[in-house]
Amino acid sequence: MDSSSTNVSLLSRIRDGSDDAAWREFDSRYREMMLRYCRRRGLTQMDAEDVVQSTFATLSQGLKRFTYDKDRGRFRDYLYRCVRGEMSKWGARHQAANRPLFNSDGQPLELVSAQPMSDIDALWEEEWVAYHYRRALVSIREDFDPRSVELFDRSIAGAGVDLLAAEYGMTDQAVYQVRKRIRERLKQVIAEQIREEDDVDGHPEA
Secondary structure (H helix, E strand, O other), X not given: OOHHHOOOOHHHHHHXXXXXXXXXXXXXXXXXXXXXXXXXXXXXXXXXXXXXXXXXXXXXXXXXXXXXXXXXXXXXXXXXXXXXXXXXXXHHHHHHOOOOOEOOXXXXXXXXXXXXXXXXXXXXXXXXXXXXXXXXXXXXXXXXXXXXXXXXXXXHOOOOHHHHHHHHOOOHHHHHHHHHHXXXXXXXXXXXXXXXXXXXXXXXXX
């Protein structure tokens, strides 16, 4: 975990309103995930960046008042609603200006407000899971020796146990053990990240 989670959570620091470093950290954590989601909804890179920038402007005020409410979902649900809202506003502006909407492939783009919620929710959830996996891998690369990480990366990419054992001069059982240790650590890190993500004022929600 990064240093922000050891004392005061990132959300708590943002709510303070004067912690510029917290905003930079929030940007580095979530911008890529938001961009990926917008791109998967069909926006071009430029339009996706516009939507994300507008979302950050909205978040700069909204996050100062953010509190966990189990009836409205967790932080990722709040963030999703913000992104979805800005995508709808973006689409409405283009419609008002009588500008056709096209995706990155040049095909007509249906406004996000017209898309089924279940479809959009599924894409957002996929991006959220992928984000936490990518972030956890950073910790894994710091916690394990490069050789073990390389073996794990190749295993994830599809290399078989027999091949890895032969190339790394290990037994099959040793390869299994390396994969098991890293997977268990990944699960632990991701669980910590998720707890910290909803932590406001030192009270993480389970």
